[in-house]
Amino acid sequence: GAVVSQHPSRVICKSGTSVKIECRSLDFQATTMFWYRQFPKKSLMLMATSNEGSKATYEQGVEKDKFLINHASLTLSTLTVTSAHPEDSSFYICSARESGRPNTEAFFGQGTRLTVV
Amino acid sequence: SQKIEQNSEALNIQEGKTATLTCNYTNYSPAYLQWYRQDPGRGPVFLLLIRENEKEKRKERLKVTFDTTLKQSLFHITASQPADSATYLCALDEANTGKLIFGQGTTLQVKP
Numbered sequence: 001g002a003v004v005s006q007h008p009s010r011v012i013c014k015s016g017t018s019v020k021i022e023c024r025s026l027d028f029q030a031t032t033m034f035w036y037r038q039f040p041k042k043s044l045m046l047m048a049t050s051n052e053g054s055k056a057t058y059e060q061g062v063e064k065d066k067f068l069i070n071h072a073s074l075t076l077s078t079l080t081v082t083s084a085h086p087e088d089s090s091f092y093i094c095s096a097r098e099s100g101r102p103n104t105e106a107f108f109g110q111g112t113r114l115t116v117v
Numbered sequence: 118s119q120k121i122e123q124n125s126e127a128l129n130i131q132e133g134k135t136a137t138l139t140c141n142y143t144n145y146s147p148a149y150l151q152w153y154r155q156d157p158g159r160g161p162v163f164l165l166l167i168r169e170n171e172k173e174k175r176k177e178r179l180k181v182t183f184d185t186t187l188k189q190s191l192f193h194i195t196a197s198q199p200a201d202s203a204t205y206l207c208a209l210d211e212a213n214t215g216k217l218i219f220g221q222g223t224t225l226q227v228k229p
Contacts, residue, residue, distance in 0.1 A: 006160070032215055043206065043221040044161070049214075093160045097215065105151060106208075106217050108160030 002028045004096050006109025013084055013116055021079045021112045023094030029074040030096035034106070035067070038091040050077040074099065084116040119144040121220040123207060129226045130197055138192040138223045140207035147209040150183055150190050155204045155222065164205075165192075197227045 003026040013019050023033055031052045036044040048058040048069055056069035066088075068080040077096075081088050091113055095106040120143045130136050140150070149168040153161035167174045167183040167190065174181045180193040194201050204222040211218055 004160075034216065044219045046216055046218065049216060091158075095160070095217070103149065103210070105163035105166055108153075108162070111158065111160045113158065 004107045004109045028098045033077040033096045036093045123220040124223040127224040136194040140190040153206045
């Protein structure tokens with residue numbers, strides 16, 4: 001099956017610094033990728049939709065200046081958590097579907113565990 | 118408001134038994150519904166997709182049903198094994214957006 005690679009899998013950063021998380025589709029093209037956040041024992045909360053070549057669209061309540069998304073190519077989307085604070089500590093997961101096949105399964109990255117100290 | 122609800126409590130069963138998980142939704146009219154498995158500290162993995170015109174779908178020991186009148190999907194694992202222990206998530210597409218919206222998941226524990 002298709003593979004989505006997310007990096008890093010774990011990161012610890014100091015308050016006030018920024019962290020970049022990469023999401024790559026390895027064997028397919030994805031014009032759209034999705035970023036989720038997951039709290040312990042909770043479901044995935046959709047944060048934003050990353051659109052190749054255009055601005056990301058954010059879900060209600062998600063600060064676009066805090067969570068910067070860039071989708072520079074058909075295989076790469078990045079999420080930057082800016083000026084991170086301890087409350088940003090969470091599990092972040094990206095997903096993608098093959099371009100031109102919207103009504104099919106989504107492929108997920110391995111997730112990134114962010115800890116802000 | 119739109120909701121996707123799964124068994125909120127963990128499900129504990131004995132090895133060899135059938136596990137049945139439920140997913141109910143309100144204020145959605147999905148053309149299809151999906152089930153995923155998530156292990157701790159990992160991203161979800163796709164299991165099955167069922168379309169609105171399909172009543173049932175099977176894949177090895179897995180079976181999914183979809184009742185658009187009841188607005189419910191059931192997910193069955195037959196002859197369960199300890200390796201089936203994980204959290205299972207149902208998901209719906211938000212109409213014409215490509216976004217997948219997830220239920221809160223049900224954690225299944227299969228005891229040997």
